[in-house]
Amino acid sequence: MLLIGTVTVSWYLAVGAVLFVLGAVCMATKRNLLGVLMGVELVLNGANMNFIAFGSKVLRPEGSLGLDGQLIALFVIVLAAAEAAVALAIALNFYNNHNTVDVDRANELNG
Template sequence: MSLGAYLAVSAVLFASGLTCMMTKRHALGVLMGVELILNSACLNLIAFARYTNLGIDGQVFALFVIVIAAAEAAVALAIALNYYNNFLTVDVDRGDELKR
C-alpha cells in the first residue's frame, strides 16, 4: 500500500469521528468520535514513520496517543457514570445543569 492509501483511510476515520462528535447527543457517542479522531492521528503517525526517515519516532508517538486515549476514556467514562447517577441521563445538552 502507498502513503496515499493510508492517508485516505485516515481522512475517512477523521471525518467519521468528527461527524460522530457533531451529531451524537449522548456523551458516549461523543467519546466514540474522539476515539476515531485519535485513531486517525495514530494511523498518520505510523504511516509517516514508515514512508519517511523518521525511524521509530512515529510508533513511539502513536503509543503515547494510545495511552492518552485509554486514560481519557477511563476518566470520561467515570464522569459519564457519575452524571448518569445524578441526572438519570447522559444527554450532553443537559450539561449546563452542572454550573451550580
C-alpha cells in the first residue's frame, strides 16, 4: 500500500522527524561524549531533511522553497563540520585532562 502512494513532502518530513527524535534521545541517553556528538549529527540531519524536502521541486513543484532549501542545507552541512571539529577538540581535551569520556563526570563547574 505504501508502495503505491505517491511520495510527498510529508514522507520526507516523517523520516526527518524520526531521525531528529532518534538523535535527541541519543543525546539524552548516551554517557559517552562521542555518542552525544553522534546524536547531534543525527539531529542536524533530521533538520536537513526538512530543508531538502521543502526545497525539492520533484516533490512539490508548486510552492517549494526552491534553491533556498538546498542552500540552507549546504550551510547546515558546513556548520555541522565546524561543530564536529570544535566538539572533538573539546572531547579530546576533556579526555586528556580527566582520563574519561563520561559526560556524567564532567561536573567540575557545578556550583
